[in-house]
Amino acid sequence: MTMTMTADEIRRAFLDYMAERGHVIIPRAPLIPRDDPSTLFTGSGMQPLLPYLLGAEHPGGRRLADSQTCLRVQDIEEVGDNRHTTFFEMLGNWSLGEYFKEEQIPQIWTFLTEKVGLVPDRIFVSCFSGDPGHGIPKDEDSAGIWSRLFVEAGISADQVDLGTEERAAEVGTNGARIAFYGKKNWWCRGGNADEMPLGEPGGPDTEIFYMFPQVEHDPAFGANCHQNCDCGRFIELGNSVFMEYQRTAEGFAPLPRRNVDYGGGLARIAAAAIDSPDVFRIGLLWPIIERLEELSGASYDDQKRSMRVIADHLRGATFLAVDGVTPSNKAQGYVMRRLIRRAVRFAFDLGLEENFFPQIIPTIAGIYAAHFPEVGEHAEYVEKILAKEEQSFRRTLRKGLKQLSQFAKTGVTGRELFVLSDTFGFPVELSTEEAERKNIALSENWREEFDEQLAAQRAQSQRRTTLHV
Ligand SMILES: [Zn+2]
Known part of the structure; x- marks a missing residue:
């Protein structure tokens, strides 16, 4: 047996x-x-x-x-x-x-x-x-x-x-x-x-x-x-x-x-x-994966990485919301925002380009409510907080995509990618993937140019704050 x-x-x-x-x-x-x-x-x-x-x-x-x-x-x-x-x-x-x-x-x-x-x-x-x-x-x-x-x-x-x-x-x-x-x-x-x-x-x-x-x-x-x-x-x-x-x-x-x-x-x-x-095959994660398969029509075997990232990140963001964190630009709120944005970005790989958090959060709440009753009690609130952030990031994404097309007319270097990431909150992985999809040429050493910009900004912000993320 x-x-x-x-x-x-x-x-x-x-x-x-x-x-x-x-x-x-x-x-x-x-x-x-x-x-x-x-x-x-x-x-x-x-x-x-x-x-x-x-x-x-x-x-x-x-x-x-x-x-x-x-x-x-x-x-x-x-x-x-x-x-x-x-x-x-x-x-x-x-x-x-x-x-x-x-x-x-x-x-x-x-x-x-x-x-x-x-x-x-x-x-x-x-x-x-x-x-x-x-x-x-x-x-x-x-x-x-x-x-x-x-x-x-x-x-x-x-x-x-x-x-x-x-x-x-x-x-x-x-x-x-x-x-x-x-x-x-x-x-x-x-x-x-x-x-x-x-x-x-x-x-x-x-x-x-x-x-x-x-x-x-x-x-x-x-x-x-x-x-x-x-x-x-x-x-x-x-x-x-x-x-x-x-x-x-x-x-x-x-x-x-x-x-x-x-x-x-x-x-x-x-x-x-x-x-x-x-x-990810265990009962605390698999129902989230199955829900993602249903919503996207994609299969876990073909899309392991994206589905794992989304399942993990939304579970983390759910518990952060239960424990009183809201998305923001500093400290814990920044990390929560990052988890949510990464989930949205990886959802693109699954073809999930419309808001889907409200279809996932109840699944997560259902998994944990029996042992952690606070998760069940706050499920509606969590869904509201996360869905709001999802919506606003999708707007960001749309603006970023538009800006990328603008940049494409005059050439895209690491500097433009940095502006997209820093000002528009448009992740660099997404920019480069979009560029590939739309045949937008990137400068040969865009990565170095991007890293230079990032390093310069980090040096500057290090002077301003001692925030550790
Ligand atoms: Zn080994």
Whole structure:
């Protein structure tokens, strides 16, 4: 019998499982951090809990769990492959000075293999290789626990330990389970042990990957495949951080109160559960894709990238609207505007040249309303906000197209493309595609000319603002 849980069921099962194990389930924090001006968005489950990981008492106690909505726009251009999204949910559990590695690793292993039903033989992990320069030892504790679990699951002991990072890159996993890495498996704020202020906590982490044998390794990413290969054959499901050290003048000392911070990607776990390396096939995204197929008459197989971008971006924009953001030219509102505009631009590829958001938003609201009632309650409002922005951007697009035809009479260089983008809000990708479609010649080095204009403008705006997007 194969067990296939939906993403909704996995979320519920995780929270129930953690509640049974003494965790208090806390509500998601909004996408806009309440008291943290250093960042625009909640980008991980840990972020809203940082004060408690650093020592403050949480009103919910010392064992906490949740499913946190997150937005990361740093890699917005990567959306379109089989696994990157700007919006995602992170399943999280925390031990604030209670249990540690010996409980966390088997706990998450049991959840993934017994509750979700993932195949142990396809699970691979990474552990911290140590940092001799700072006197931090290799994380043998975590590796030892993993070894025991793998062997108990029937995987032969000689497949368990792989050795060094160099060896992992060199020979690939070859069926081995545990690979040791340096910086990749070290957690501290800012990520760099050298730059940690005195007293700051840090520690090793251990990542869990799922292998999809149906994905062929792509040699463009290296001779052999391994846990951290980016070809898409291995997908990271989650990461347990063990905060056990504190920076001292001499190096590192053990923390008096050690914490566990686990974050796992709900969509990726759900994709593993249905044995799909494509996260867009899960129940939280597929209905949006199907709706796009209906509305456009195009098929997902022919239009993967555009449909993925639209589904991801409109879902993110929906949650931003639910959390009180409106499209604007600054900070969070600017990012929301960018998500919406990209969705409209990619909709052109599907031939969706009329307003279609009102046909999509109810689908998104329907997917999330059961677990996040606020999404259902605000569905009409969200639709109104997003539809208004869609309409106004389509007007922009029409004006931009008109202006492009004007420019075409005298020649189009990167300078004109920049004016279109900057003044008319007409994205450069759209300009160049339109130019191609209408046989409008572009100057040979339009890209350099455009970049020059952009760099000049960036230098100017850097002087005016410290806004980070
Ligand atoms: Zn690979």
